[in-house]
Structure formats: C-alpha cells, structure tokens
Amino acid sequence: MxxxxxxxDSAADLKRGGGGVRGGSTLRFVAAKIGGGxxxxxxxxxxxxxxxxxxxxxxxxxxxxxxxGDLAQVERLKxxxxxxxxxxxxxxxxxADLAHGDLGTSFKYRQPVTDLIWDRVGATVLLTGTALVLxxxxxxxxxxxxxxxxxxxxxxxxxxxxxxxxxxxxxxxxLIVLIVFAVGLDMFPTxxxxxxxxxxxxxxxxxxxxxxxxxxxxTMVAVVYAQYLMVMRSSLLEEMNADxxxxxxxxxxxxxxxxxxxxxxxxxxxxxxxxxxxIGFLISGxxxxxxxxxxxxxxxxxxxxxxxxxxxxxxxxLIVLAGAVIVMNVFADIIYRLIDPRxxxx
Amino acid sequence: xxxxxxxxxxxxxxxxxxxVIGPGLAPAGAPAVPAAQAQGEVTMRVAHAQEIDTLNxxxxxxxxxxxxxxxxxxxxxxxxxxxxSPEPGLAESWESSEDNLTWTFKIREAKWSDGQPITAKDAAxxxxxxxxxxxxxxxxxxxxxxxxxxxATDDRTLVxxxxxxxxxxxxxxxxxxxxxxxxKVTDIEAxxxxxxxxxxxxxxxxxxxxxxxxxxxxxxxxxxxRGRPKVDVLQWVKYENADAAVQGLRKGDxxxxxxxxxxxxxxxxxxxxxxxxDGRNRRFTEITLNPSNPKPDGTVFGNGNPVLKDVKLRQALxxxxxxxxxxxxxxxxxxxxxxxxxxxxxxxxxxxxxxSKLRKYDPAKANALLDxxxxxxxxxxxxTDKQGQPINLRLLVTxxxxxxxxxxxxxxxxxxxxxxxxxxxxxxxxxxxxxxNAGNFDMAFTGWSVGPDPDxxxxxxxxxxxxxxxxxxxxxxxxxxxxxxxQLAELDREKRKELVQRMQEILYDNVSAIVLTYxxxxxxxxxxxxxxxxxxxxxxxxxxxxxxxxxxxSANPVTADEAADAGEGDSNNTVLIVGGIVTTVAAxxxxxxxxxxxxxxxxxxxx
Numbered sequence: 001m002x003x004x005x006x007x008x009d010s011a012a013d014l015k016r017g018g019g020g021v022r023g024g025s026t027l028r029f030v031a032a033k034i035g036g037g038x039x040x041x042x043x044x045x046x047x048x049x050x051x052x053x054x055x056x057x058x059x060x061x062x063x064x065x066x067x068x069g070d071l072a073q074v075e076r077l078k079x080x081x082x083x084x085x086x087x088x089x090x091x092x093x094x095x096a097d098l099a100h101g102d103l104g105t106s107f108k109y110r111q112p113v114t115d116l117i118w119d120r121v122g123a124t125v126l127l128t129g130t131a132l133v134l135x136x137x138x139x140x141x142x143x144x145x146x147x148x149x150x151x152x153x154x155x156x157x158x159x160x161x162x163x164x165x166x167x168x169x170x171x172x173x174x175l176i177v178l179i180v181f182a183v184g185l186d187m188f189p190t191x192x193x194x195x196x197x198x199x200x201x202x203x204x205x206x207x208x209x210x211x212x213x214x215x216x217x218x219t220m221v222a223v224v225y226a227q228y229l230m231v232m233r234s235s236l237l238e239e240m241n242a243d244x245x246x247x248x249x250x251x252x253x254x255x256x257x258x259x260x261x262x263x264x265x266x267x268x269x270x271x272x273x274x275x276x277x278x279i280g281f282l283i284s285g286x287x288x289x290x291x292x293x294x295x296x297x298x299x300x301x302x303x304x305x306x307x308x309x310x311x312x313x314x315x316x317x318l319i320v321l322a323g324a325v326i327v328m329n330v331f332a333d334i335i336y337r338l339i340d341p342r343x344x345x346x
Numbered sequence: 347x348x349x350x351x352x353x354x355x356x357x358x359x360x361x362x363x364x365x366v367i368g369p370g371l372a373p374a375g376a377p378a379v380p381a382a383q384a385q386g387e388v389t390m391r392v393a394h395a396q397e398i399d400t401l402n403x404x405x406x407x408x409x410x411x412x413x414x415x416x417x418x419x420x421x422x423x424x425x426x427x428x429x430x431s432p433e434p435g436l437a438e439s440w441e442s443s444e445d446n447l448t449w450t451f452k453i454r455e456a457k458w459s460d461g462q463p464i465t466a467k468d469a470a471x472x473x474x475x476x477x478x479x480x481x482x483x484x485x486x487x488x489x490x491x492x493x494x495x496x497x498a499t500d501d502r503t504l505v506x507x508x509x510x511x512x513x514x515x516x517x518x519x520x521x522x523x524x525x526x527x528x529x530k531v532t533d534i535e536a537x538x539x540x541x542x543x544x545x546x547x548x549x550x551x552x553x554x555x556x557x558x559x560x561x562x563x564x565x566x567x568x569x570x571x572r573g574r575p576k577v578d579v580l581q582w583v584k585y586e587n588a589d590a591a592v593q594g595l596r597k598g599d600x601x602x603x604x605x606x607x608x609x610x611x612x613x614x615x616x617x618x619x620x621x622x623x624d625g626r627n628r629r630f631t632e633i634t635l636n637p638s639n640p641k642p643d644g645t646v647f648g649n650g651n652p653v654l655k656d657v658k659l660r661q662a663l664x665x666x667x668x669x670x671x672x673x674x675x676x677x678x679x680x681x682x683x684x685x686x687x688x689x690x691x692x693x694x695x696x697x698x699x700x701x702s703k704l705r706k707y708d709p710a711k712a713n714a715l716l717d718x719x720x721x722x723x724x725x726x727x728x729x730t731d732k733q734g735q736p737i738n739l740r741l742l743v744t745x746x747x748x749x750x751x752x753x754x755x756x757x758x759x760x761x762x763x764x765x766x767x768x769x770x771x772x773x774x775x776x777x778x779x780x781x782x783n784a785g786n787f788d789m790a791f792t793g794w795s796v797g798p799d800p801d802x803x804x805x806x807x808x809x810x811x812x813x814x815x816x817x818x819x820x821x822x823x824x825x826x827x828x829x830x831x832x833q834l835a836e837l838d839r840e841k842r843k844e845l846v847q848r849m850q851e852i853l854y855d856n857v858s859a860i861v862l863t864y865x866x867x868x869x870x871x872x873x874x875x876x877x878x879x880x881x882x883x884x885x886x887x888x889x890x891x892x893x894x895x896x897x898x899x900s901a902n903p904v905t906a907d908e909a910a911d912a913g914e915g916d917s918n919n920t921v922l923i924v925g926g927i928v929t930t931v932a933a934x935x936x937x938x939x940x941x942x943x944x945x946x947x948x949x950x951x952x953x
Contacts, residue, residue, distance in 0.1 A: 110402075110536070197557070197563040
C-alpha cells in the first residue's frame, strides 16, 4: 500500500511541476552527479599516489634481484625513478605529468604506462564484456522464469545451481573447466588470448580469439550470473501480487504477455542499476579468471605491478579502474532517473 | 525493453559460440596453423610463469628476459655446458697483458643473422654504449664498471683496458649487438627491441615476434656460428599459473615446463610422453642471521636481537637444524644439503668444509655450546640472554615461498628444543623485502640464483653493502673484505680458487648465514617430440634456466617413427582425468539438488 501511495503522490508532484522546472532540475541533477564524480576522481588521483607509496615493497630491491648489481646501479635506478627526491617533489612531478595526460613510465617494463594499459584494456573488456552480456541475459531469463513459477522444480533447481556456482571458488572451478574442456575433451587451448604468435588473416584471428575466449568467459558467466538471477527473481516476486497484473489479466492478456509487457519491465529496474554498477568494474576484470586462463588483462597487469611495486603503473591502473567505476556510477544514477519516474521526483 | 528480444539475442549468441567452438571440434591432430609458421617447421614451446620485463638486452633484468637474450645475442665468452667455466663465444681466443690490465680478444669470422659480418667494432660499440649511456648501463653496467677503455684496433681485434685487474672478465655476459642496427636507436631507455622484426642478432635464435604478456617467438638463425639449431621455431608461452602449464604440457600445447612443484613433478612422472628432469641447479636457500652490523656510514641498521652477534650462539643454531628432515619432508628429495653460498654446480668455486669443521645436526652439541656461552635455561626451559631476558628470535618468512613456510615450523620446534624461542613472522614478499631492507628481523629465509662468476655473490657479503638493497647477510669482516679485493685481482684461476674457498670458509666459521639447501630445478618435457637436451652442468644439470643456450640449442626433434615407438599410456591417464571430472560434476549436481530441496522446504515454511 505504501508503495502505491508514494507512486500517486509522485504522480501528483509530477503534474504540479511544469515541464520547464523539471528540465532545469534534471540538468542540475546531472551537473551535481558529474561534479560529484569529478571530486571522487581527484581524490583517487591524490590517494593513488600516497597509497601505493605507503604500501610495503621496495622496487629497487625487486628489480635487481635477478641480476648482479652494485651500489652505482642502485643509485642510478633511484635517480631514474626520482626515488631520491622528497615525496612532495615526486607528487608535484606526478601532477605536472598528469596534467599533460602523461601517466609516467613503468619501472618494470620501461614503457609508457598509457601504452601498457591501453594494450590490456581491449583484452579485459572483451572477456568481461562477453561474460557480462551472457550472464545478464542468462540471469534475467532464468530469474524471470524462476520467479514466475516460484517454488516449482525449475525455480529450485536453477536457483540452487546458480548459488552453488556462485559459491564455488573461481580458481578451482576454472581449473576444472580447463582440465575437462581443454585437456580431457581437447576442445580448447590451455592459455592465452590467441595462439602463440597470433594467426594470419582477420577472420582467422577473430575465430582464434573467440576459440580462446570460450573457457574464460564460460567460467566467469558460471560464477557471476547468480547475482542477476537472484535480483531479477526477487524483484519480479515483489511485483507478482501487484494490482496492475490482475488488471492486465482481467483484460484477457495471455500469461506470457502479462509477464513480458507488464511485470518484467517494472522488475527490471534494480537489475539495470546493478548492471551499470558492474560495467564500471568490467575494466578491473576478473584477476582470478585471467590468472587461470593466462588471459592478458588489466587485472593481471595491476596484480603483477603490486609485486614490484611499480608505482607509475599502479597509479595509472588505479586512475583507469576507479575512473571507470566512477563514470558508470554517475551513468547509473542518471539512467535510473531517466527510466524510473519515481526517482526523478523524490 | 522487450524481453523476447533477449531470447533472440541468446539464440544469435549460441550460433556465434558454435562458430567459435568449431575449430576446437576439428580433429585434435590438426590445430590451426599459427602465423609465422610455415608447413613442416618444427616448433618447440616453452611454458614460463615468470614475467618478461623487456627484450632490450641493455635494460632487461628479469631471469626469463636474460634467458631469451642469451638465445638472441652471443657474448665474447660463454659458460661451458660442463661446468660453466669460460669458453670461446664471439671471441675465439684472448690473452691478458703482463700487468693484467689489458685484455686482447680475437673476434671470430661470423655473420649477423642479416648476413653482415660480425666485427670487433660491433663489440667496441656495445661496450662503449654501456659505458657512456646511463640507460644502456641498466642491465650490464656492473660488468663494465671497472673498464678504462674498449677499442677495436681492427675488424678482428678488441682491446679492453681495465682500471684494476679484473678476474671476472671472462664471465661478464654482455650481449654484443650489431652496430649497424643499434647506432640508429636514439633512445635506448624507451627502445623495446620489438619495434621491427626480425631483431638482428648473433645467437642460435632470432627474435621474430612478441605479444606482451602472451608469447615470444624466435626462429633458428641460419648464420649462427656453431651451426643452425635443429628446432626451427622456439616459442615462449606465458602461463599465469603452474597448474595450467602442467595441463598444457600434458595436452601438448607446450613442450617444456619448469619451476614445477614436487607434487606436479611427481604427477607428470607417470605420463609416458613426458620425461621429467630433477636438475642440479644454481639456487640455494638460506636463513640469514641479522648480526646488527652498522651501515658503512656508521648508523645503526635495524633492530636485530643482539644475541645474534655471538658466534657460539649462531653455531648452536646451525647444529640444531636437522637438514635431512627438511630435504625429506619439505623439499621431498629435490634438493641437497648445503654448506655455503656457491653451489656445487660450480665445482671450481664451491666450498666443502673438512669433516672436522662440518656442523652436523647435533642438539646435544648445540646445548653444550649455549651452556658454555652462558645462556642459562630459565624456569620454563627457555634460555636467557646476558641481561636475563628470555631469548626469543623472530623468523621472517615470505608467504609465497611455501617450502620456507613449512621449514619454519620445523625450525621453531628444533630451536625450542635447545631453549631458543622462535616467533615465525610470515609476511607478503613486499613486506618481507621492506623488513630485510630495514634490518627489522632476527632471522630471515632467503635464497639466490648464483651466476657463473662468484664475484657478485661474494660482493654481497662485504662491509660496504651492509644495510643496502645489495647485501645478502649484512656480514662485515675485515679479513674477508681484504680477500675479496685480492680474489678480484687474481687472474690465475687456481690461485683465485683458493682465495674464494678461504672466503667461504670465513663465512662458514662465522656463520654469516645458515645455508640450508641447494635446490634442484624441476622441469619436464615432451620426450615424444624432443630429445637430446644438453644439460648444464652436463652431470645431472638443468635444461631451462642455464647460464647458456645449450639446452634449447641442442634440442633434437623426434621423427615420426621414433614417436610411434615411444610413450603409450597417455590414453589411460586421460580416462582417469575425465573420470575424475565426471565424478566431480556429478557430486556438484547432487549438492545442487540437495540444496534446492532444502531451499524449497525452507521457502515453503516461510510462505
């Protein structure tokens, strides 16, 4: 009842406020959200610098371990990486470089951080994007059906399967998938995003990449689709006894249509929000899956940078990873407002 | 959003997936032919877990990168397969002057991979670049630090003058690059050496492709002075986790895997297509004992327990360790008992104490030494230091070194038996590195991979590096330092050998550290495809991780006939694996069913 009341209130509010005022408030809302996002990003930029330097680890020690060194070399490295300067001076250099869009040069790879990250973003987005699309589709589809016939054998089985997969350790599941499909059945390769060295020809290389993508994407889908299923299922369950569904049925609509035209669009809202929030995390990827299948993603790049620690690379990755999350959060707020009239006015 | 469109989307996705799976369903014998691999070429693939930093020989410092560098660029002198002693590389002969300051190398007649002649000028260019350009000195600056000048007096003669006599000259391992290519490189620091393929070189293989974080492709060098290798293409494939690499080896996606765990190694033994190699390697594991020596500038270094300054106590600790148990239970037979910092794979430099000196496992003796030194046992059995405080030592362990974590538990127990308390501090590698660097530890597990010349490892125990990133044990001893300078200037190998032995004897007598084990390299390869690997050292050594290119250079592809005779029993294994998997999946399904039942019941109750 409360829900219904607020909705009517909102509808009334909506009518009272004219079109012009509403447009203005939307603009102000969007500006505020973007402003908030920018503030967060600035904090990330500042925090990133000090956070990683406060972390344990000594890059000089890590990078001379494998090779005969002498004191001159230690000093040379410290000078090259500005580690002999004061922390504040390093911070100013970092800000100045950043202002020019320069994320610095990786200690370890001796390459511009921007290039390194750019090389890996594609791989990560391909894997996590594919997995997201598939898991959303699967989650929504199963969740809808499970809720529509809740308590049924289908509901119990699909929900339970999803939850079991969700709780299985990703590393373990990935290895099992690898052993079964790549080794036992010999259907897929055991590592990488392409065959070693790559293949010639556009079509061939698309197929080759796709072939390598199957197992990691499958593992990721298996692990994450449960969250879409559960959200979709519970939000649809909340709608199940709504009056408008009774009305729709009374109009003589088929059960399928009641579900797809009336119930699902209303129940989709929370799922959409979750999807947008997850898109932000797409870039940070899934380190575990990348590690099992040797997928050359950004998550692994960052993980391996921590072990040095490679400050410029870590700062750059943090800005990109956190930036993606912040931007998608802003989007989620804005889009949610656009598609749900109730949020617009409250 | 209409829901039905999602359904259609799924359909399209399935169709796309079918396309993608397609190639995988083709007969296993006919995989997609990768680029840069013509018909009939023999490709050998190496699985590596460690990272490649860069393939520029002037800046590459990681082990895998320098390993690949050895295949691409020849040195003046190389380390022999038998014992790592120097033998001719690009230099076919050499001599040093009377005053031991001038070295003259005669460069052999050979060609770069692009057909240009290799001359002494290329070598002079390389050395002068390292000496004059700070970025170019990143990886090999140490080798030339003592050089006065390097000149090519003609195409075949290279003259190196040193500031002081340098005994390590012939093990300097500096990759010589072609001047006609590298003189055009303007920024050595930023250059990756993957800008243009093939990268002109002089080693057995030539770099022809690189996918960062994925694979590195090399092809046989037709112009290699020893003759072309029998393997046509050598690919390094990055595996982010060792279990996947083992599966890749079983399946045949790769031909060699190394750095295996004992469990993985033992599991591969039963595979008929795979040969395992428990190779004597150049690594050792030790426990350093913080002696609280001051830094060279006189400042206090760290907060080590002062009882560790007492050599009797350090000796007692050594006597309390049962190395055989560690070899057996922790290393599972894949290591040998150690004495000092130069492993026996370098027979000229390793040190073996007399039987009278050798500190064996002997708790009674340890107790006697401690009693004698005046560390009386308190009421609870723990010994007390000179101030009457119970002795408790922190033992720093790096969490990702699993064997050390296990050994630490034994050591805690053994030290407990002689009345010394131990607190095991297990920390991440970054934290542990910080603690060691700051001297904030009493005892720490560590280990090194030792190069062919003892100089670098010996330098790590000198006074001037105490408290820096370079020091191993933070040891400081005047006699040792004097001998260090002496051995570096001693060009007579036999005399130098004696000095190096004496230095290690000092380390041993003073217990600069407890060197526990010499650790073997566990590697495995597809013997149905390749044989004939030359090991280093020749007697029971390693294939991967050598101080040379011998292993990969000598690999011999197995012909089809030989392959048919070799290895069966693989099918057996596959059946086992698939069987295991099916069982697991079935078990999972049962769990799912049970959970669903319970959930169903709960849901009913709730409603």
